[in-house]
Amino acid sequence: MKAFIVSLPLSVVLFASQGVTAETITFPLGQQAGAKRLDLPQRGASTTQVEQHYGAPANQHAAVGQPPISRWDYSDFSVYFEYDKVVHSVHKHVPGAIGQK
Numbered sequence: 001m002k003a004f005i006v007s008l009p010l011s012v013v014l015f016a017s018q019g020v021t022a023e024t025i026t027f028p029l030g031q032q033a034g035a036k037r038l039d040l041p042q043r044g045a046s047t048t049q050v051e052q053h054y055g056a057p058a059n060q061h062a063a064v065g066q067p068p069i070s071r072w073d074y075s076d077f078s079v080y081f082e083y084d085k086v087v088h089s090v091h092k093h094v095p096g097a098i099g100q101k
Helices: 002-017 047-054
Strands: 059-064 069-073 077-082 085-091
Antiparallel strands (some): 059 069, 077 085
């Protein structure tokens, strides 16, 4: 037990005296669309406004859940609605686009 009592403070001192290092890792977030930037529907826009500005969607998914959430798919992006208002718009994933130069 005495050896443990002596070795514990020694271990703490040795550990604390070591320099703390960290590696910074960066991820290229938001570059999935590359140079092609799309004007996406903004939060709060109505289904009527979205359809007037972007045209009819290629596919409409029925609302699910409570509150009802529906999705409209366009060729390059998808729009999520709560009732008839935009809550989120996202670019479609482009495989292999991240990290390419």
